[in-house]
Amino acid sequence: MSLIEVQNLSVRYGGHQVLDHVDMTISCGEIVTIVGPNGSGKSTLLRSLIGAVPVASGKLTRAEGLSIGYVPQKLAIDPTLPMTVARFMSLPRRQQSRDVAIALEQAGVPDLSTRQMTELSGGQFQRVMLARALLAKPDLLLLDEATQGLDQPGSAAFYRQIEEVRARLGCAVLMVSHELHVVMSASDRVICLNGHVCCQGTPEIVASAPEYRALFGTGTQGALALYRHDHNHSHDDGCDHDHGHGRSPDSGAIPLHQATRSKVH
């Protein structure tokens, strides 16, 4: 069953066409990642799914009663607005304080509930936002570069939690990520976006698609080599492929130099 279906979706900002006839479907329980260069409309696509962006043309169908958990790229809380972590977790729907405590504990930030949101570090803030999104027991979790500001182990732990959450709640996850190594190991499906859908499919299919290589190929040989090692073609740099990352979510195990190189900015 599809949770959300997008047909022929176009979005314009002023005279600029941000999304051009995008087709996409998210089904129950799958983890889908959107990759694409800056300005390719990744965030706009996510925001159009929650209804925050006026749609110029096309059709957006949501399953009836669909509950969405949304973790934005950045959330600036006005310093004039006092807000404890516990209060933030209860927006917009009041939550039991026991549930709030459990959610914060699962997000790895158990002792923050009385702290002000504005006092949190970037990493703590992201975890609290994820915990809040999960409290609503979403059918679909939307993550817009949710690991921004997290260090390497932090972001690895974040994605591990996403997999746990999917296993526990059975919710689908749609995320935007620049961390290609994570994308390739933790996603069921990858959508490569650049205003339009360039290519989509399993990580293996996308990584070997010419459209994907055209966007990410040049200047990131090291990164690409990582994803092609399952395929039966040879590499120029002659590196052997025993750095087992495959489909294991343990992205922290990737050697640091490859992890750094595989980020696309």
Next chain:
Amino acid sequence: MLDDFLIRSTLAGLGVALAAAPMGCFVVWRRMAYFGDATAHASILGVAIALALSLSVFLGAMIMALLMALAVSGLSGRGYAVDTLLGVLAHSALAFGLVAVSFLSGVRIDLMAYLFGDILAVGKTDLLVIWGGAGLVLGLLAWRWSALLTSTLNPDLAHASGIDPKREQLVLTLALAVVVAVAIKVVGVLLIAALLIIPAAAARPFARTPEGMAVIAVVVAALSVLGGLQASLMMDTPTGPSIVCVAALIFAGSALGATLHRRLA
């Protein structure tokens, strides 16, 4: 009991304080201070029109304030910065209002009463209108509280939870127009914004949650009304400005207290 003018004016002031303080919190959180000011200034035109047509001053002021707020919301984002737009519309409305009032024979003497309020002349009908309006505003805010707060925090988070931030903005605009209309008699159009913003600003350093800030702001506003009334009786000063002066002194104390607390902590 209501035959005593002092009791009537106390009740009128408290009614306005009760509605203006929580409303003022939203004005502060959403950075709408100028917006509140402009709406209040515009209401003098409504007063003039109402007097000319022998309509209810309350109704005239409210409709004009609402029109003004809707005009600013509608025109913003069309090439003019909001502060420019507010400067143009607010002062134009005030100027037209003052000119319009001058055409009305016999009203000129009363002008001061509308610019600075005339709380000591509040009648039983006024009291009914003030408490009716205050009740309406409190009811609106309480009913939409969670949705208003979520949209104030972040429009995208609101969208994701199925809340329409535009609709909540409209609710706030309506509430603001009612507050302006009921506050004219008490502090006058020139000082309404002060009654909205100062109590909320004074409450901020001592609040940890949005609800806490609203409650503290109500207490500050009520103390200002009581203190201002007393001061104006004792020193024979204009009552509306005296109320604002007391509020300003409380704010100064609060700011000083917060600074000392930070230094010592």
